[in-house]
Amino acid sequence: MGRSVSRREFLRDVALYGAAIAGGYLVASEGEGKLATRVLGRTKLKVTVVSFGGLRLENPDVLSMAIDKGMNLIHTSPGYAGGRSIKAFGEVMKTKRSKVYLALKDSPTGNIDGALKILNTDYVDILLPQIDIPDQVRNERWIEGYERLKKEGKIRFTGFACHTNIPAVMEAAIEFGYHDVMLISYNIGNRKMLDPLIERAAEKGIGIMAMKAMGGLRRGDPETIVAGLKSLLTNKGVHTLLIGMTTFEEVECNLKVGAGELTKAEAELLERHMAVVAATLCAGCGKCNVCPKGISIADLMRCYEYAMRGDLDVAKEAYTSLRASCVSCDGCKKCELACPKGLPIARRLNQLHTLLS
Ligand code: SF4
Ligand code: SF4
Structure with a gap:
């Protein structure tokens, strides 16, 4: 792994991304009827x-x-x-x-x-x-x-x-x-x-x-x-x-x-929400799965999405099975070059490791 990321930095990124770690429930609009x-x-x-x-x-x-x-x-x-x-x-x-x-x-x-x-x-x-x-x-x-x-x-x-x-x-x-x-x-x-x-x-x-x-x-x-x-x-x-x-x-x-x-x-x-977050969202396309170290990048990006929306238990469970490959990342950034959205994958892997390991 490259430079480790502090928990404080990770939480700042969460805030920028627009997610709140605290749980919450869906709240529906008024005046709705039967489930369609x-x-x-x-x-x-x-x-x-x-x-x-x-x-x-x-x-x-x-x-x-x-x-x-x-x-x-x-x-x-x-x-x-x-x-x-x-x-x-x-x-x-x-x-x-x-x-x-x-x-x-x-x-x-x-x-x-x-x-x-x-x-x-x-x-x-x-x-x-x-x-x-x-x-x-x-x-x-x-x-x-x-x-x-x-x-x-x-x-x-x-x-x-x-x-x-x-x-x-x-x-x-x-x-x-x-x-x-x-x-x-x-x-x-x-x-x-x-x-x-x-x-x-x-x-x-x-x-x-x-x-x-x-x-x-x-x-x-x-x-x-x-x-x-x-x-x-x-x-x-x-x-x-x-x-x-x-x-x-x-x-x-x-x-x-x-x-x-x-x-x-x-x-x-x-x-308005999309104007803020669209560029940061992983599309799950799998094009980043080109790692010479065999890291399951797209799966780890899914863990990242779970963590970002506040589902830390789910993220941790999924991450545990993949962590061994995550820690071997040397930051070569081949995956980032393959990502059509140019997402900072190596940094996200680092953040995941910091938060969930
Ligand atoms: S940056 Fe890390 S995860 Fe991405 S291709 Fe290089 S070694 Fe693999
Ligand atoms: S290539 Fe980029 S958008 Fe596609 S799954 Fe990987 S991180 Fe997500």
Whole structure:
């Protein structure tokens, strides 16, 4: 690593970037009604425009409340929250399975039976393993796995989740045409890059679920969060925003976000926000993955985004698995030359190491 960055400097950068480390909840506008729904591409599932992400869920009552309030698409994985998320989901599925579409992040060649047992169900609606390499969308073993699971009635639809290298993976999936659903990182920082691909996906009937939708928004600035999330939903090719929730307050507020249109005042607020932060946001394009030391730069930039918006626990968990490669950075800046936005990657890696190690 190059020069180390003090915690004070890091926090200053956070402030400049516009993020507040202190937590906050979404606050919705007044006068909004029922949560809207959209049809998830060729699956024909009519899903609510805000769906429940279980990345850090531990309290089953929070999920239960979201379902009772009308949220009908929920998502978890055996690895989330050290296994506590899927257990919480399983608890709720004992009584509410028929009220929701259930999406699972797991490999089609993994232990789906084990996950189904914990979930107290016979099937999931959508299987979404992680894919960050374009060739993986055509992986024959996985296609066989999906087909076998469909035949056995354990999954209904096929899909994948993609965090990095998003345009290349989407391009490959659109061309291949096999998957029914894509769960992609989509936010105010990368939407311009992804909107043309989403339009092409729509032409093929591919359902789009958007995750990491909070990227580029400020936890301490609820009005901008509401404006940002609503603005993502102005793209009708985006069928649902998958938002991680852990508290009753977050559920309440996200329900309201999904029930109202973007107002003129909100659009103007977002425009002012973007004028400040747009140049600093990572688009998740993956072009910086050229490190001679093999550092997973795009993944680390994702950790940085988590930290910037105040999700330090998530950032730390993700960072821990990558830290060994991060510390070997010698500051050569090859990655920065490859980044179309010219982001100060080496400095950000240094900041991450300082804050999270
Ligand atoms: S390419 Fe980037 S991450 Fe890799 S050593 Fe050089 S500066 Fe560090
Ligand atoms: S740091 Fe730059 S090159 Fe890397 S994913 Fe972000 S925008 Fe793309």
